[in-house]
Amino acid sequence: MSSFDLINMALRNLWKRKLRTFLTVLGVIIGTASIVVMISVGIGMNVGYRQQIEEMGSLYVINVNAPYSSDSNSKEKVQIDTASLEKFRKIEGVEAVTPVLQEYFTLIDGRYVYDTSIMGILPETMEAMGLDVSTGRTLQEGDSMAVVLSAYAKTGFYNPKLSWQYRWNGSQSIEIDPYNDKFQITYDNNYGTKQMDKSIKPKKIQVVGEMKENGQNSYYTVMPIADVEKIVAEREKYQKSKGQTTNTNKKKGVYNSAMVKADDIDSVERIQQELKDMGFETYSLVDYLKQTQETSKMLQMVLGAIGAISLIVAAIGIANTMVMSIYERTREIGVMKVIGATVSDIRRLFLTEAAFIGFMGGLTGVAISYGVSKIINVVGVNMGRQTLSAIPIWLGILGIIFATFVGVAAGFFPAVRATKLSALAAIKTE
Amino acid sequence: MSEDIIKLRNLKKIYRMGDEKIAAVNNVTLNFERGTVTCLLGKSGSGKSTLLNLISGLEKPTKGEIIIKGLHVERMDETQLAKFRQQYIGFVFQSYNLLGNLTALENVTLPLIFKRVGIKERKERAMEMLKAVGLEKRASHKPSQLSGGQQQRVSIARAFVNNPEIVFADEPTGNLDTKTTYQMMDLMMGLSGKNKQTLIIVTHDMEISDYAQRIVHLSDGRIERIEYNSESIKHSNELGKARREEVK
Numbered sequence: 001m002s003s004f005d006l007i008n009m010a011l012r013n014l015w016k017r018k019l020r021t022f023l024t025v026l027g028v029i030i031g032t033a034s035i036v037v038m039i040s041v042g043i044g045m046n047v048g049y050r051q052q053i054e055e056m057g058s059l060y061v062i063n064v065n066a067p068y069s070s071d072s073n074s075k076e077k078v079q080i081d082t083a084s085l086e087k088f089r090k091i092e093g094v095e096a097v098t099p100v101l102q103e104y105f106t107l108i109d110g111r112y113v114y115d116t117s118i119m120g121i122l123p124e125t126m127e128a129m130g131l132d133v134s135t136g137r138t139l140q141e142g143d144s145m146a147v148v149l150s151a152y153a154k155t156g157f158y159n160p161k162l163s164w165q166y167r168w169n170g171s172q173s174i175e176i177d178p179y180n181d182k183f184q185i186t187y188d189n190n191y192g193t194k195q196m197d198k199s200i201k202p203k204k205i206q207v208v209g210e211m212k213e214n215g216q217n218s219y220y221t222v223m224p225i226a227d228v229e230k231i232v233a234e235r236e237k238y239q240k241s242k243g244q245t246t247n248t249n250k251k252k253g254v255y256n257s258a259m260v261k262a263d264d265i266d267s268v269e270r271i272q273q274e275l276k277d278m279g280f281e282t283y284s285l286v287d288y289l290k291q292t293q294e295t296s297k298m299l300q301m302v303l304g305a306i307g308a309i310s311l312i313v314a315a316i317g318i319a320n321t322m323v324m325s326i327y328e329r330t331r332e333i334g335v336m337k338v339i340g341a342t343v344s345d346i347r348r349l350f351l352t353e354a355a356f357i358g359f360m361g362g363l364t365g366v367a368i369s370y371g372v373s374k375i376i377n378v379v380g381v382n383m384g385r386q387t388l389s390a391i392p393i394w395l396g397i398l399g400i401i402f403a404t405f406v407g408v409a410a411g412f413f414p415a416v417r418a419t420k421l422s423a424l425a426a427i428k429t430e
Numbered sequence: 431m432s433e434d435i436i437k438l439r440n441l442k443k444i445y446r447m448g449d450e451k452i453a454a455v456n457n458v459t460l461n462f463e464r465g466t467v468t469c470l471l472g473k474s475g476s477g478k479s480t481l482l483n484l485i486s487g488l489e490k491p492t493k494g495e496i497i498i499k500g501l502h503v504e505r506m507d508e509t510q511l512a513k514f515r516q517q518y519i520g521f522v523f524q525s526y527n528l529l530g531n532l533t534a535l536e537n538v539t540l541p542l543i544f545k546r547v548g549i550k551e552r553k554e555r556a557m558e559m560l561k562a563v564g565l566e567k568r569a570s571h572k573p574s575q576l577s578g579g580q581q582q583r584v585s586i587a588r589a590f591v592n593n594p595e596i597v598f599a600d601e602p603t604g605n606l607d608t609k610t611t612y613q614m615m616d617l618m619m620g621l622s623g624k625n626k627q628t629l630i631i632v633t634h635d636m637e638i639s640d641y642a643q644r645i646v647h648l649s650d651g652r653i654e655r656i657e658y659n660s661e662s663i664k665h666s667n668e669l670g671k672a673r674r675e676e677v678k
Binding site: 001002005009012013016331332334335336337338339340341342343344345423424427 | 489
């Protein structure tokens with residue numbers, strides 16, 4: 001019997017008993033839909049976590065720190081310098097590397113000032129490092145004395161002449177215009193107050209953008225690292241002239257930290273491990289993501305198992321339908337055997353019928369799951385969550401394949417039973 | 431001398447009924463010549479149906495040999511038997527045994543489907559066969575829309591569609607009235623005669639046995655006697671005609 005004839009005959013047999021077929025398929029629909037929707041909620045949570053984490057910064061970026069240890073006995077000192085940065089660049093899968101210099105400077109806009117954490121990086125790497133802007137642009141190669149303002153700068157400027165308790169009085173809001181005002185920067189954090197040192201000359205800078213909110217780096221004002229180094233050098237000179245001890249006892253070309261960008265999310269872990277092997281301390285959002293993934297994996301499995309129960313019930317339904325069908329069709333099976341159907345023809349016929357029940361149930365169940373998933377998400381958005389349920393294509397396809405497989409498995413025992421029917425007894429059944 | 435297409439050697443079939451053993455077929459040795467019509471005649475319980483089932487491979491003998499076209503049927507497994515039946519055997523049943531959800535044409539096509547004959551060819555052959563039994567206009571009817579005689583015609587068409595060398599008929603007219611009985615017998619004789627097919631009919635009806643060249647009387651699983659019908663209806667149709675007149 002050819003496959004075409006087999007499918008044709010199986011469909012006709014199912015069609016002949018429409019109501020029963022429909023009810024059995026309905027069981028599979030419910031089973032498949034419950035399993036797919038349950039898993040989709042697990043996946044949705046994962047996607048939601050990921051969206052949240054991605055907002056915090058790029059998942060591709062690894063933060064590298066020199067180890068905090070005064071272990072001077074070690075033969076080779078592990079530090080972030082030009083040589084080690086070069087080594088980072090040579091790791092397979094690394095797309096961009098920048099040293100990072102963090103400082104605390106004061107921005108000046110006319111009468112007002114804003115004390116801000118500064119992140120000095122190579123300007124051309126800013127975009128790659130996922131330091132996104134909400135307005136303007138990121139730093140680019142060749143930028144000098146340019147900054148991307150901290151996301152909180154707009155509300156952070158205050159009048160330094162006022163005493164502390166009046167500075168951030170809610171009623172007094174200071175409007176700044178990042179792109180038209182003239183800004184200056186200084187390492188003198190007392191600028192504008194009575195304690196300021198007028199010999200320290202602020203430097204003109206230009207604002208090219210503003211950081212995006214809600215990220216892990218959004219409170220930083222980002223500057224080209226060369227400019228930061230220049231200001232730091234000036235500060236050191238000033239401090240020396242005053243006979244103060246400089247608080248930066250670092251050598252030029254040695255940095256506290258660096259950022260490394262991987263070309264692919266799958267490389268992040270490996271690169272991180274290689275950096276660790278070199279003796280550096282690393283941190284990336286992937287670490288965090290992995291934790292949340294572990295949690296949602298557990299959740300997915302529990303939810304999937306709950307859904308699986310209804311599919312098991314559906315499988316029993318299929319088996320029941322097929323056994324009933326064999327009792328009814330005893331004679332038909334006998335006749336087919338007598339006029340030349342082989343044992344494998346009979347078995348294949350019953351397996352095909354069971355597979356179709358599973359397939360149709362799976363197909364419809366997955367289609368319904370997509371609908372239910374949409375509804376869940378609409379409700380979820382109202383509740384303030386971005387994604388509650390997600391059905392990736394692989395889950396849809398897997399759902400259909402799984403339902404079909406369940407059909408075949410449930411139909412196996414009845415099919416074997418059908419082949420064992422004696423053709424003779426079958427014909428005699430009136 | 432024509433060759434023997436079927437050879438039965440000391441065939442025995444014993445059923446167990448509790449502690450009792452019943453020999454439904456007891457030591458039967460019989461040959462069937464190619465192209466002949468044989469009638470297995472006997473009362474209910476004489477073992478005639480069992481013998482038919484043994485020859486067609488539907489049941490395994492307890493003892494003895496069944497050799498058809500040189501092949502040992504009793505040694506075949508299920509798959510071989512299925513292929514063997516596809517190849518050489520056609521069946522006509524007392525209760526027609528058509529599949530209810532298939533049309534007349536599809537029922538006739540069924541053996542060809544199992545034999546994996548292409549769609550176009552099998553449709554043509556089935557239609558031809560339906561024409562031969564005079565039911566071409568009922569091709570798309572379901573069995574439930576056909577009379578008993580028409581259903582048996584479909585069943586005969588199904589048995590002959592594959593052009594098998596051997597056709598078994600188990601009480602083919604048991605459910606039919608006298609007039610239809612003769613029509614069916616004429617039809618089977620005509621079809622089997624055309625292609626020199628070997629026809630084996632099981633019946634308890636003496637009148638049907640008149641169609642056969644040889645009548646094997648069975649009783650208690652043994653061959654009681656064998657009768658040769660020199661004036662078999664197949665050759666001189668007069669007797670049949672006379673009978674038909676009678677019925678009319």
